[in-house]
Structure formats: structure tokens, C-alpha cells
Amino acid sequence: MTDFSQLVQERHSVRTYEAGVALDDRELRAIFTDVIESPSSFNIQHWQFVVVRDEARKSELRGLSFGQSQVEDCSAVVLVCGRLNAFEDANRIYADSSDEQREKYVPMIEGVYHGNPALQKDEAIRSGSMAAMTLMLAAKNRGWDSGPMIGFDAAQVGEYLNLENTTLPVMMIVIGKAKDGLQPERGYRRPLEEVVRLESADGDALS
Numbered sequence: 001m002t003d004f005s006q007l008v009q010e011r012h013s014v015r016t017y018e019a020g021v022a023l024d025d026r027e028l029r030a031i032f033t034d035v036i037e038s039p040s041s042f043n044i045q046h047w048q049f050v051v052v053r054d055e056a057r058k059s060e061l062r063g064l065s066f067g068q069s070q071v072e073d074c075s076a077v078v079l080v081c082g083r084l085n086a087f088e089d090a091n092r093i094y095a096d097s098s099d100e101q102r103e104k105y106v107p108m109i110e111g112v113y114h115g116n117p118a119l120q121k122d123e124a125i126r127s128g129s130m131a132a133m134t135l136m137l138a139a140k141n142r143g144w145d146s147g148p149m150i151g152f153d154a155a156q157v158g159e160y161l162n163l164e165n166t167t168l169p170v171m172m173i174v175i176g177k178a179k180d181g182l183q184p185e186r187g188y189r190r191p192l193e194e195v196v197r198l199e200s201a202d203g204d205a206l207s
Contacts, residue, residue: 007141012183014145015070017176023053023075027142034138038131042109043093046086046127049135050079050161064160065152065172074176075144079157080132082124085166087113121168128170135173145178 028051040046052058053076062071071077090109094102113120136146149172158169193205 007137011136011140013147014178015147016179017070017073018179019073021075021177023175031138031142035131035135038134040127041123042105044086046082046124047131048081048083048167052077060160064156068151070147070174074174076175078173078175079161080128080170080173081163082128082168082170083166084120084124084168124168125170132171132173139175144175146173146175148173
């Protein structure tokens with residue numbers, strides 16, 4: 001295992017991969033065992049993942065991703081999705097909770113999400129995005145490179161992968177081994193004093 005700060009520093013968004021490198025079920029299980037510990041509102045766990053490793057199917061996905069080669073050359077393409085109707089699982093999620101918690105949260109979840117499609121969509125994207133970041137860090141922790149992508153036709157990819165109409169594509173994550181082991185240089189990062197303010201948006205900068 002890698003020190004967390006080192007892990008964050010070593011994770012880069014990789015676009016060029018060694019073709020033909022296999023990512024087996026055992027590795028996927030280890031990675032996703034960490035991913036499902038990601039946070040989500042009310043612990044609803046809106047995320048859903050579709051993993052594509054078949055070469056012919058990756059080639060098809062490349063065609064739906066504006067021809068980007070990393071989609072075909074990587075070891076696995078993960079479509080990170082968010083379920084719009086995840087709130088309907090509240091009873092199952094809280095089945096083992098105390099009566100007090102169940103009686104408090106299940107009606108609350110129904111009241112918050114039911115009939116509110118804008119919030120359903122926002123939460124699906126938020127939860128999917130948090131899980132996607134965990135996915136990239138979990139992959140790096142096991143020696144795999146990755147890269148997030150929004151450059152694909154979401155409607156066509158959703159149709160190709162047989163997504164239900166209640167499941168929203170959030171982003172793609174490509175996972176594999178960087179070609180020739182080369183890592184891209186870290187791009188410019190805005191300084192802390194520019195992005196972190198204390199107590200209010202016009203407060204003192206963190207320096």
C-alpha cells in the first residue's frame with residue numbers, strides 16, 4: 001500500500017496505454033471493494049458501474065468516443081453511472097438499522113427525492129463523481145493507471161451498454177498500464193491562496 005499523499009501525487013490522468021494488458025476479475029474485485037466505500041447522500045449509493053474489457057466492445061466504444069485511442073488500448077473501460085431512482089432502495093438500505101433510524105430516514109428520503117427529478121439527477125452525478133475519484137485512487141493504489149473522460153456520446157454509449165432509462169452516464173474511466181511506463185507531467189495547479197479562503201469567500205487566503 002502507498003502513503004496517501006504520495007498516492008495522490010502519483011495519480012495522473014493517462015491517455016496512452018499499453019495494449020493487451022489484462023485486468024482480471026480478482027483485481028477488479030479488489031479495486032471495487034474500495035470504491036463502494038465512497039460517500040453518498042443518505043448512504044443511498046447511487047452509483048452503478050459497467051466494466052468493458054472485450055476487445056471488440058472496446059473498439060465499438062472507441063467509435064462512440066470520438067475515436068480516442070485510449071478507449072481501445074486500455075485494459076478496461078468503466079462507465080460510471082448514477083441511478084436516478086436510487087432513493088427507492090431506502091427500505092433495503094436501512095433494513096438492518098435501528099427502528100429509530102429507519103423510521104426517521106426512510107420517509108425523509110422519500111420526501112426529499114420523490115417527484116424531484118432535478119435533485120435526483122444532481123445526486124446521481126455527485127455520488128457517481130465521488131465514486132469515480134475513489135476508483136482512480138483505488139486503481140493507482142494497486143499499480144494501475146487511469147484517466148477520466150467525458151468525451152463520448154452519452155446517449156449512444158448508454159444504448160450500446162443497455163443502460164436503463166433511470167441510469168445516467170456520469171463519466172468514463174479508462175484503466176490500464178501507461179505506455180512504456182511513462183507518466184505525464186503534472187499540469188499547472190492553481191495555488192492554495194487562490195482556491196482556499198477562510199471563513200468566507202472574501203476572507204483571508206490560506207497561505
